[in-house]
Amino acid sequence: MLELVFATNNAHKLEEVQAIVGNTFIIKSLSDIDCQDDIPETGLTFEENAQQKTDYLVNKYGLYCFGDDSGLEIDALNGEPGVYSARYSGSRDMEKNIDLVLERLGDNPQRTARFKTVISLYLNEQQHFFEGTVEGRIIEQRRGIDGFGYDPIFIPDGYDKTFAEMTADEKNRISHRAIAVGKLADYLKAK
Numbered sequence: 060m061l062e063l064v065f066a067t068n069n070a071h072k073l074e075e076v077q078a079i080v081g082n083t084f085i086i087k088s089l090s091d092i093d094c095q096d097d098i099p100e101t102g103l104t105f106e107e108n109a110q111q112k113t114d115y116l117v118n119k120y121g122l123y124c125f126g127d128d129s130g131l132e133i134d135a136l137n138g139e140p141g142v143y144s145a146r147y148s149g150s151r152d153m154e155k156n157i158d159l160v161l162e163r164l165g166d167n168p169q170r171t172a173r174f175k176t177v178i179s180l181y182l183n184e185q186q187h188f189f190e191g192t193v194e195g196r197i198i199e200q201r202r203g204i205d206g207f208g209y210d211p212i213f214i215p216d217g218y219d220k221t222f223a224e225m226t227a228d229e230k231n232r233i234s235h236r237a238i239a240v241g242k243l244a245d246y247l248k249a250k
């Protein structure tokens with residue numbers, strides 16, 4: 060059976076992807092291949108960062124693999140926080156990162172935004188990208204306690220609750236990550 064390395068040590072992400080892909084492929088994490096390296100993420104786009112992860116594994120281990128990068132793009136902030144989503148305020152403290160977004164947006168009525176995930180896959184000497192996007196808007200104050208990251212301030216289009224007010228199942232049905240992973244899974248299943 061074909062093995063693919065997922066450039067992550069996030070057990071939750073790994074389980075989610077394995078569940079969607081099913082048993083057609085065995086997916087291994089970085090720790091499964093004894094990789095403790097801090098893989099660089101210095102790109103200016105999600106594509107570049109996702110590909111940096113697969114390039115790193117291909118160059119060092121010669122393995123078939125995939126890697127992802129995600130973030131929040133806010134139109135009125137020229138696409139920020141974007142690739143800087145995890146450390147927008149200079150720290151990984153999400154309270155500070157959310158505060159900075161709300162401060163920069165102020166009472167600007169233009170609050171459209173999207174979450175985006177890009178997956179880079181390297182398989183059979185070929186590079187592929189899969190993208191998932193969920194459009195929505197940023198509200199003025201946090202709502203909800205579930206989820207992570209910017210979930211409390213993001214309402215997806217067609218809903219009246221934030222990602223942080225949804226159950227994990229509800230969010231997973233519509234999220235950017237689920238869409239990108241679904242495309243990856245469809246591609247792999249067709250192989």
Ligand code: IMP
Pocket residue numbers: 127128129130131144145174206207208209210222234
């Ligand atoms: P990653 O590339 O999946 O690790 O995402 C990078 C950063 O984007 C995270 O640290 C979060 O701040 C933000 N982010 C990505 N996906 C989500 C999401 O589904 N909800 C909220 N924040 C997210």
